């Protein structure tokens with residue numbers, strides 16, 4: 575028997591990432607009981623910077639996490655674009671980031687966003703646990719967990735990331751579209767307060783932000799013929815090899831909790847079936863090249879909560895939520911595919927054009943045009 579016969583509904587959420595924690599928090603605001611199952615043995619706090627832009631910022635506000643995030647905000651800072659040997663090439667003024675991001679924005683490290691959501695949710699979280707089997711009837715979902723317990727819920731949310739097992743269990747298909755890139759990101763335990771340094775070369779980017787203790791992180795992406803072979807090498811060896819001629823990047827110690835993965839999008843024809851729904855990267859991964867992964871995870875959670883709060887049939891609410899959000903996701907996925915040439919320019923010509931664009935955007939007139947174009951998005 576589920577709680578639908580009583581007043582309090584219950585949701586089981588798979589994955590304690592940004593989407594899972596935000597969904598739990600949003601549902602709790604409407605009185606749901608929540609259980610999160612997370613495969614990792616503990617919280618996964620690593621990662622690079624994430625932007626909460628426009629609707630993502632608004633969703634953070636409604637979720638009540640802005641007060642916790644405000645002191646962690648990285649603000650808008652100047653980045654030095656460097657040659658492979660670390661010598662400066664050009665300074666990218668903070669005005670460029672300002673123009674690109676628009677007015678309602680908060681930039682924080684992913685770990686700080688994850689912590690803010692975690693600290694605010696009242697969900698029970700079972701670490702080291704996953705879903706072994708799942709079946710549903712019109713009134714509830716029965717979930718068999720890897721810890722041997724069986725749980726019942728009104729709703730199951732698969733927020734288990736780009737490689738979602740919930741997605742394959744639900745649809746028997748992966749719906750993942752892989753690109754010839756890998757990405758690595760990790761927090762730096764020590765910082766020399768060097769500011770932000772970025773190297774962009776043909777087919778690769780390395781960026782290091784050192785703004786002080788607990789405010790420093792590194793990010794890498796590179797194009798490669800066989801991402802699976804890079805993953806098999808392991809993050810430390812793969813990153814060292816790909817950036818061997820970029821000493822400031824290759825010399826960084828790679829911690830155990832590094833985020834290291836291939837770059838993929840998820841293009842699933844549907845996000846829900848009955849009372850089971852996918853959220854965040856599990857449903858629609860747009861990739862880091864979109865710059866909107868965290869924003870969409872928060873917006874998705876917020877709008878999912880609103881759709882369910884409107885009452886009525888759960889499967890119908892899930893379908894209507896998808897109809898509303900999907901156009902935004904499709905737009906971001908398209909933008910990400912275009913953005914790949916910016917992070918990992920395929921040729922020297924692309925690289926040159928990208929640098930010229932950065933220089934041009936520093937001109938007030940061009941900056942204004944960019945601002946207006948972004949406001950229209």
Ligand SMILES: Cc1cc2nc3c(=O)[nH]c(=O)nc-3n(C[C@H](O)[C@H](O)[C@H](O)COP(=O)(O)OP(=O)(O)OC[C@H]3O[C@@H](n4cnc5c(N)ncnc54)[C@H](O)[C@@H]3O)c2cc1C
Nearest residue numbers: 589591592593613621622704734735759833854855862867
């Ligand atoms: C440690 C980490 C670091 C990241 N760093 C960056 C970064 O620097 N830049 C960037 O652009 N993106 C990064 N990402 C991805 C980014 O967080 C997401 O694109 C975005 O925030 C959407 O989040 P999500 O919750 O949908 O997915 P994710 O953040 O991937 O979270 C999914 C969660 O589900 C858990 N999980 C997976 N499978 C199962 C399972 N079978 N059962 C239970 N739990 C499961 C995972 O351990 C993870 O905690 C990172 C993700 C992680 C997990």
